[in-house]
Amino acid sequence: MIVEIGHYALILALCLAVLQSTVPLFGAARRNMAWMTLAQSTAVTQFVLIAVAFGALINAYVTSDFSVANVYENSSTLKPLLYKVTGVWGNHEGSMILWVFILSLFGAAVALFGVNLPPALRARVLAVQGMIGTGFLLFILLTSDPFRRLVPAPLQGEGLNPVLQDPGLAFHPPFLYLGYVGFSIAFSFAVAALIEGRVDAAWARWVRPWTLAAWCTLTVGIAMGSWWSYYTLGWGGWWFWDPVENASFMPWLVGTALLHSAIVVEKRDALKSWTILLAIITFSLSLVGTFLVRSGVLTSVHAFALSPGRGDFILALLLVAIGGSLGLYAWRAPQLKGGGIFAPISREGALVLNNLLLCTGCATVFLGTLYPLFSEDLGGPKLSVGFPFFNRTFVPLMVPMLMAVAVGPMLAWKRGDLRGALQRLWLAAAGTLLALLVAFYVTHGGPVLAVLGLGLAAWVFLGVVIEWTDRIRLGRTPLAETWRRARTMPRAAHGMTLAHLGLAITVAGITASAWQQERIDVVHPGGDLTVAGYVFHLDDVKTIPSPDFTAERADITVRKGNDIIAVMHPEKRSFAQQGATTSVTAIHTNLLADLYAALGDSDGKGGWTLRLYWKPLVPWIWIGAVFMAAGGIISLSDRRWRVGIAARPRAPRGAQPAE
Amino acid sequence: MARRLLYLLPAALFVVLAGYFAIALTSGRDPSLLPSALIDKPAPDFTLAGFDGKEGLSRSALQGKVAVINFFASWCVPCRSEEPLLMRLAEEEHVPLYGIAYKDKPENARRYLDQLGDPYRGVGLDQSGTTAINFGVYGVPETYLIDKQGHIRFRFVGPLTAEAVERELLPRIRKLEGS
Amino acid sequence: MSRLALIALCLLALMSAARAVEPSERLRDPALEARARAISQELRCVVCQNETIDESGADIAHDLRVLLRQRLLAGDTDQQAINYIVARYGQFVLLKPRFEPATYVLWFGPPVLLALAALAIAVNLRRRRNRGEAGPAPLDPAERQRLAKLLAEDG
Numbered sequence: 001m002i003v004e005i006g007h008y009a010l011i012l013a014l015c016l017a018v019l020q021s022t023v024p025l026f027g028a029a030r031r032n033m034a035w036m037t038l039a040q041s042t043a044v045t046q047f048v049l050i051a052v053a054f055g056a057l058i059n060a061y062v063t064s065d066f067s068v069a070n071v072y073e074n075s076s077t078l079k080p081l082l083y084k085v086t087g088v089w090g091n092h093e094g095s096m097i098l099w100v101f102i103l104s105l106f107g108a109a110v111a112l113f114g115v116n117l118p119p120a121l122r123a124r125v126l127a128v129q130g131m132i133g134t135g136f137l138l139f140i141l142l143t144s145d146p147f148r149r150l151v152p153a154p155l156q157g158e159g160l161n162p163v164l165q166d167p168g169l170a171f172h173p174p175f176l177y178l179g180y181v182g183f184s185i186a187f188s189f190a191v192a193a194l195i196e197g198r199v200d201a202a203w204a205r206w207v208r209p210w211t212l213a214a215w216c217t218l219t220v221g222i223a224m225g226s227w228w229s230y231y232t233l234g235w236g237g238w239w240f241w242d243p244v245e246n247a248s249f250m251p252w253l254v255g256t257a258l259l260h261s262a263i264v265v266e267k268r269d270a271l272k273s274w275t276i277l278l279a280i281i282t283f284s285l286s287l288v289g290t291f292l293v294r295s296g297v298l299t300s301v302h303a304f305a306l307s308p309g310r311g312d313f314i315l316a317l318l319l320v321a322i323g324g325s326l327g328l329y330a331w332r333a334p335q336l337k338g339g340g341i342f343a344p345i346s347r348e349g350a351l352v353l354n355n356l357l358l359c360t361g362c363a364t365v366f367l368g369t370l371y372p373l374f375s376e377d378l379g380g381p382k383l384s385v386g387f388p389f390f391n392r393t394f395v396p397l398m399v400p401m402l403m404a405v406a407v408g409p410m411l412a413w414k415r416g417d418l419r420g421a422l423q424r425l426w427l428a429a430a431g432t433l434l435a436l437l438v439a440f441y442v443t444h445g446g447p448v449l450a451v452l453g454l455g456l457a458a459w460v461f462l463g464v465v466i467e468w469t470d471r472i473r474l475g476r477t478p479l480a481e482t483w484r485r486a487r488t489m490p491r492a493a494h495g496m497t498l499a500h501l502g503l504a505i506t507v508a509g510i511t512a513s514a515w516q517q518e519r520i521d522v523v524h525p526g527g528d529l530t531v532a533g534y535v536f537h538l539d540d541v542k543t544i545p546s547p548d549f550t551a552e553r554a555d556i557t558v559r560k561g562n563d564i565i566a567v568m569h570p571e572k573r574s575f576a577q578q579g580a581t582t583s584v585t586a587i588h589t590n591l592l593a594d595l596y597a598a599l600g601d602s603d604g605k606g607g608w609t610l611r612l613y614w615k616p617l618v619p620w621i622w623i624g625a626v627f628m629a630a631g632g633i634i635s636l637s638d639r640r641w642r643v644g645i646a647a648r649p650r651a652p653r654g655a656q657p658a659e
Numbered sequence: 660m661a662r663r664l665l666y667l668l669p670a671a672l673f674v675v676l677a678g679y680f681a682i683a684l685t686s687g688r689d690p691s692l693l694p695s696a697l698i699d700k701p702a703p704d705f706t707l708a709g710f711d712g713k714e715g716l717s718r719s720a721l722q723g724k725v726a727v728i729n730f731f732a733s734w735c736v737p738c739r740s741e742e743p744l745l746m747r748l749a750e751e752e753h754v755p756l757y758g759i760a761y762k763d764k765p766e767n768a769r770r771y772l773d774q775l776g777d778p779y780r781g782v783g784l785d786q787s788g789t790t791a792i793n794f795g796v797y798g799v800p801e802t803y804l805i806d807k808q809g810h811i812r813f814r815f816v817g818p819l820t821a822e823a824v825e826r827e828l829l830p831r832i833r834k835l836e837g838s
Numbered sequence: 839m840s841r842l843a844l845i846a847l848c849l850l851a852l853m854s855a856a857r858a859v860e861p862s863e864r865l866r867d868p869a870l871e872a873r874a875r876a877i878s879q880e881l882r883c884v885v886c887q888n889e890t891i892d893e894s895g896a897d898i899a900h901d902l903r904v905l906l907r908q909r910l911l912a913g914d915t916d917q918q919a920i921n922y923i924v925a926r927y928g929q930f931v932l933l934k935p936r937f938e939p940a941t942y943v944l945w946f947g948p949p950v951l952l953a954l955a956a957l958a959i960a961v962n963l964r965r966r967r968n969r970g971e972a973g974p975a976p977l978d979p980a981e982r983q984r985l986a987k988l989l990a991e992d993g
Contacts, residue, residue: 242888297683299691311684326670341966364948371944377682386933393948522861696928795926797884
């Protein structure tokens with residue numbers, strides 16, 4: 001019964017979505033207040049209805065109602081409660097419900113919190129959200145209905161895959177979807193602006209918080225996915241340039257570009273049509289990602305196995321949404337009045353460079369991901385494009401961008417003084433040189449590129465710190481004045497500093513992978529293996545029975561010199577029911593480096609294969625991502641977004657320029 | 660004017676992209692399947708032992724004949740599902756089937772064929788898997804069609820289906836045998 | 839094997855680091871072994887297609903790792919060993935696509951895109967300035983004095 005209620009709620013939501021897509025648009029054109037405000041009620045009600053449907057599905061999973069086909073295929077009574085719930089979105093149909101749930105959540109949020117938006121703009125934004133919702137609800141109801149019944153109901157479900165029962169993996173989709181789907185708001189704002197024929201500083205100000213929220217959650221989602229790979233996959237790999245990984249990375253790259261170009265629209269009223277285009281492209285990439293994952297045209301371990309009919313439907317959705325919005329762009333964007341001019345060397349110029357490199361980077365990833373498809377379509381050989389391609393093409397693009405991160409914020413708007421900025425950064429340059437020398441010495445002249453990469457990270461870090469100390473006039477004015485400046489600096493400025501620092505930290509973590517040390521060998525209990533000066537002593541390997549699996553558990557004591565650093569317990573688990581074996585790695589971190597141990601096979605003679613790694617700076621990859629997301633959240637809490645009115649807050653005497 | 664066209668560029672590029680997607684969708688191809696690298700190339704040379712004192716299989720023995728080589732294994736579950744079809748092909752359609760047991764123990768392969776039937780005119784044992792690698796096999800079952808000159812003309816990955824046999828295999832066999 | 843079964847197999851193989859490169863596969867000569875590892879890391883596993891043969895737990899990955907080492911022992915250069923495998927499995931196993939006419943668009947694409955985009959930006963910026971969009975009017979003496987005063991306060 002609850003399941004039928006959920007199903008009915010979805011249908012009602014579809015009806016509301018159709019209403020929301022049409023009436024407010026007419027209302028905005030005719031200045032009919034009643035029709036425009038209809039959008040708000042439909043948006044909120046739609047959210048409530050979809051929440052009911054989502055709740056109904058979760059309930060079916062929790063109660064293990066196997067008369068629902070989706071629950072039968074993807075769940076089991078043997079799963080712990082947490083994984084029954086998170087299993088809801090571990091499959092195609094359930095994840096689509098999560099998708100529209102988040103879509104309607106954002107729509108409702110705009111309806112409820114966007115009180116400062118002009119009514120016509122709000123109505124149009126919600127109308128476009130409604131259109132997207134209509135498309136996806138139709139997709140769900142017509143091709144991917146999670147509420148299909150199975151008669152007679154089986155007694156037990158099939159969905160007991162041990163790989164999916166993991167906290168990192170379970171929570172990675174919601175964050176990713178918050179990001180992907182969150183960018184739909186920027187898209188809706190862009191399309192609404194095109195319909196209105198006007199983009200101004202106020203528009204950029206309204207769009208920024210939503211874009212920032214989506215960007216933060218996408219950053220977290222990608223980092224979580226990468227971290228899950230790292231601790232699960234037995235050799236500590238964390239990025240494979242897999243098509244589905246790339247599908248999440250591309251919107252992130254363009255979303256970052258969007259965040260930065262929106263600043264220029266807001267401050268200088270320039271780059272308007274470019275920013276509109278970026279907003280459309282970011283969400284379009286989310287949509288293309290949805291297509292790639294669910295249509296079956298590319299192989300990936302992430303891809304859901306699907307029937308081609310669904311792929312056709314999604315392609316049709318893409319044609320309408322992306323084709324429509326880009327067509328609208330081609331028609332209306334030329335009418336957007338150009339804004340302020342600026343010299344090539346200026347803050348705007350730096351932001352344009354940022355956009356240029358990020359977008360070209362995204363195009364590179366796009367090309368590499370889809371080239372095999374293009375080649376096969378044209379009858380060419382079946383190729384594959386892997387990390388060697390991306391390392392050679394994407395990384396060189398990021399180098400100048402990272403160099404600019406330190407310099408850009410030091411340049412003034414409209415016309416900047418490059419020499420002056422570089423002079424103020426001399427300390428950063430000196431620090432970078434020092435870092436390079438230290439790295440070169442410590443790694444015994446290891447891979448030169450990695451040393452340079454670390455130097456680059458140091459440059460960014462120091463440059464950002466100097467910009468911040470510069471802004472609060474540290475050392476040049478009394479401490480009280482410095483403190484006052486730091487306190488009154490807009491939160492968005494702190495957010496920027498924190499996010500850029502996070503970027504530097506992540507880059508350092510990524511380049512340090514080149515210095516990892518590995519040892520793979522057969523050891524008998526009582527034996528030792530040494531990696532990077534750490535002695536791993538295998539005490540014993542015990543068999544530990546457990547209700548669902550049998551585990552072989554190794555007890556390893558790690559010593560450095562005479563001190564015990566850690567005791568690690570990597571495991572190998574055999575699931576009798578699935579006839580599968582998984583490995584649970586043991587990781588010990590001191591936040592500067594990770595010790596990583598995985599248990600391999602027994603050699604049948606009492607010896608065990610151990611895979612041991614020392615991975616310097618790897619935790620920084622995720623720590624940096626957390627800093628980036630934290631910077632975004634701090635930016636979000638800036639009260640100027642909540643004030644939301646286009647007028648600039650009056651600057652108190654003697655304060656630095658508003659950021 | 661040129662500027663206006665520039666604004667049209669994103670939409671135009673998207674349409675091209677959608678075209679590629681449409682082609683990929685309608686081609687119905689399975690992206691995880693690898694096309695054989697040896698199509699129209701000479702089949703690799705091999706000499707494999709038989710089991711039970713029966714003579715094995717070698718490429719030279721197939722010279723001048725159209726042959727369908729089927730890689731199978733007793734431990735391979737999908738192989739069992741194609742066995743009845745292979746039996747029918749051998750008995751009714753007189754398809755020249757030859758089998759290569761991939762990484763299988765002789766006794767197990769023997770038992771497998773005794774249980775399910777032996778559709779093969781000759782069977783060889785590839786215990787090391789070297790011959791399979793030379794053919795570019797990456798899983799079992801896989802089926803290769805070889806022409807009279809010893810070139811590989813067609814490969815099918817996975818258990819044969821009646822449809823695949825009707826549409827792809829039999830027409831090609833007839834064409835090669837006719838020539 | 840059905841696609842679903844294949845994906846399930848690979849998901850599980852992913853998690854059994856157990857069968858990625860094994861100590862028993864290793865060559866005694868460290869230089870040869872290092873070459874073998876380096877090459878394995880640039881070859882895609884044909885079954886678990888988002889892993890290298892160095893990482894993959896699939897049987898075929900093991901076979902290819904062993905084969906690669908046999909070829910190196912037989913005296914092949916890196917390129918010859920790679921070509922041996924490509925001759926059997928096709929270009930799909932190469933994680934780094936060959937640089938040849940079929941892939942010119944792929945390899946030249948990024949730098950060409952960068953150049954075109956940079957050109958477009960440069961042209962756009964120049965056109966804007968040439969169009970003579972006037973900046974704000976220059977300051978008169980009274981305004982200039984106020985500005986100087988403000989700047990002095992600002993430190």
